[in-house]
Amino acid sequence: MKIATPETWYQTQHLGNGITWIYEPFIKEYYRCNIWHVRGRDRDLLIDSGMGVVSLREQIAQLAERPILAVASHTHFDHIGTHHEFADRAVHPAEADILAQPTRANTAADYYVADDSIFTALPPGDWHALKYEVKAAPAQTLLEEGSIVDTGDRSFEVFHLPGHSDGSIALYERATETLFSGDVIYDGELAYDADNAAEMRQYVASMKRLLDLPVRVVHGGHYPSFGQERMRSIAQDFLATFDR
Numbered sequence: 586m587k588i589a590t591p592e593t594w595y596q597t598q599h600l601g602n603g604i605t606w607i608y609e610p611f612i613k614e615y616y617r618c619n620i621w622h623v624r625g626r627d628r629d630l631l632i633d634s635g636m637g638v639v640s641l642r643e644q645i646a647q648l649a650e651r652p653i654l655a656v657a658s659h660t661h662f663d664h665i666g667t668h669h670e671f672a673d674r675a676v677h678p679a680e681a682d683i684l685a686q687p688t689r690a691n692t693a694a695d696y697y698v699a700d701d702s703i704f705t706a707l708p709p710g711d712w713h714a715l716k717y718e719v720k721a722a723p724a725q726t727l728l729e730e731g732s733i734v735d736t737g738d739r740s741f742e743v744f745h746l747p748g749h750s751d752g753s754i755a756l757y758e759r760a761t762e763t764l765f766s767g768d769v770i771y772d773g774e775l776a777y778d779a780d781n782a783a784e785m786r787q788y789v790a791s792m793k794r795l796l797d798l799p800v801r802v803v804h805g806g807h808y809p810s811f812g813q814e815r816m817r818s819i820a821q822d823f824l825a826t827f828d829r
């Protein structure tokens with residue numbers, strides 16, 4: 586397989602409303618995490634940070650310029666790989682221990698990064714799939730249901746939406762009806778443990794909360810962004826299968 590360069594590992598696209606979408610083009614779409622940068626007056630937000638095989642701060646100049654809070658929508662490896670590069674970090678309490686002490690097992694890297702099959706080009710440098718792990722990045726800020734993440738001029742409400750993982754959170758900007766949903770909902774094959782009844786009950790409750798939320802745009806943890814109608818139909822399909 587071809588080996589990528591650090592300079593080409595990330596791609597960015599400005600979406601308007603101060604939001605930049607950053608992604609890792611050499612990771613196959615299903616495994617590729619969306620990294621969201623939100624420009625604020627007093628500080629910026631980074632929502633998720635990729636799998637961490639190339640420095641995000643070194644490659645994306647706008648991330649090194651200003652104070653930034655790195656939020657973890659949850660702590661699967663693909664979402665927290667470069668959190669350690671940012672001094673201010675936030676996560677839900679249910680997954681704070683994982684961000685502080687990540688392992689291949691507790692970040693799901695064991696399962697997804699057992700070989701090179703998630704890539705279309707290999708990460709640069711001394712890459713070995715089985716040696717891959719996320720660096721520790723303990724959070725200073727814990728975000729719970731109802732917490733507010735503030736940038737000085739923008740305000741995001743935290744929703745605790747467990748089911749995909751115990752500490753999954755979404756960030757909602759009411760003023761613009763913008764939802765950053767992590768892996769709770771996105772426009773692609775959702776990931777859950779259908780055999781875990783307790784988790785599925787939580788996931789059903791989380792989906793029900795999203796059904797009636799007014800949104801103009803949803804920026805999910807994977808796949809392209811979408812609007813209200815698509816969000817409702819994804820949630821309804823899920824509930825038709827699991828809300829019994």
Ligand SMILES: [Zn+2]
Nearest residue numbers: 659661749768
């Ligand atoms: Zn996940």
Ligand SMILES: [Zn+2]
Nearest residue numbers: 661663768806
């Ligand atoms: Zn993910």
